[in-house]
Amino acid sequence: MFDIFAVVTWLKKNINWKDWLIIFLLIFIYFLTRLNNLDRFPIFSDEGIYIHWAKVAWHDATWRFISLTDGKQPLQTWGTIPFLKLFPNNALLAGRLFSVATGFAGLGGMFSLLYYLFNKRTALIGSFIYVFTPYFLFYDRLALVDSGVNAGFIWILFFSILLVKSQRLDVALMFGLITGFSLLAKSSVRIFLALSALSPILLHEKNIKLVFSKIINYYFLFIISSVLAFIIYNVQRLSPFFHYVAQKNMTFIMTFDEFFKDPFANFFHNIQIIPEYVINESGFVLVIFAILGLWKLFKKDSKLSLYLTSWILIPFLAIALFSKVIFPRYLIFFGSLLVIFASYFFSDINKRFLTISYLLLTTFLIYYNYTILFNYSKIPFPEIDRGQYVEGATVGIGAREIVDFAREKSKIKEVILLAEGNFGLIGDVLDVFTKPGDKIFIKGYWPLDEKGLLENQKELGKKYVYVVFAQKKDFPSEWPLKFIRRYDKPGNKSSIFLFELTH
Structure with a gap:
């Protein structure tokens, strides 16, 4: 039976006023680092897609499963809608607040997991490391679902351990609910549920009969959790687009037929880039302390270290063998495991090495985090991420200014923005910056060529028509365009061009 007074008594006994001060400081720092300049970082094209979906789903209930049209689960769409209601004039901020919220859920999960596994000191240390780890700082500030996937990973790991230790039905039900909602975030969450079967x-029981009995009880409860999770997951079958999820997965994951034809098609490439991405985006030195922490943990509790290591090795091999496409954000949960091991190392480190270890970790994290918060053009991430978020065609530098320009012009007469690309390209990105009541209409074309320009000339006179290119670099002189402005991106590898359509 739930007893709130028992919870209060436990808190009074285990968390003193100094601990509360540290916890409130931790929460303050979390929101300070996540909210600072939150909507100033350039928009990524995928953010444009997801925020557009949320705007559509908000205003039209028949499209609450709109993300399934592209094979994406709907949790982010649903979770963004409340923030859009709070900030209807700043959709980018609203979309990113969803990730701030899921990142905070991940922080709570990390504290709970470390407190349960080790002690209060380790939980506080680990929580601070979590807050300042570049992997989480970066993705907690983008309107992407990966922060939510990481939070789901942490809580699923925690409840898999809690369930095998407690063997309680209420824990199994909570485990199922958490896993079910996490499955509505991304298909990859299924591997976390599968790993829980190893708990x-x-x-530790020496009595074989007792161990066998506990194993049977655990799997009975685990089945209940899994059934509940998949009942929640299957709410997506209410949409006629549910089958697109499986089709979308095949874009990123090899089918068994593909795998058996060439099982090592991507393996040797993937085993190189996976550690490179994880180590880099975690701030380089974190992995050193994680390895040391794993070694110390192995000497103290070999079973726990084996279980946690299995959550590294099995996904690593599965991703290396089956993944066709890997971006660093897909691997974010590995960063959480590094935090767990590094936290254990710092909580049990010899005082002689404590100061130098903290200085080394802090130096790297400060450098990474400064660039993320204040100088994004210098973020020392892998080339693939710099291309996506800083330098490439998917970066929406200039989109906000273009919509602001169009809004000023719309005070005179309506504005049409012809965008080079609609789904996931500059069309969706521009839509993010429109506000309710704007007299701005965005028309996406792919490709946007002379034919598209000529068919919109009939709008001239009664409306302003402007043209936005994010992919094209060369423009034939005979096209009916008047150059207005070019928005360059760091590295000068790509630009966004704004033209006015003429007769």
């Missing part, structure tokens, strides 16, 4: 490794 009987943690049983």
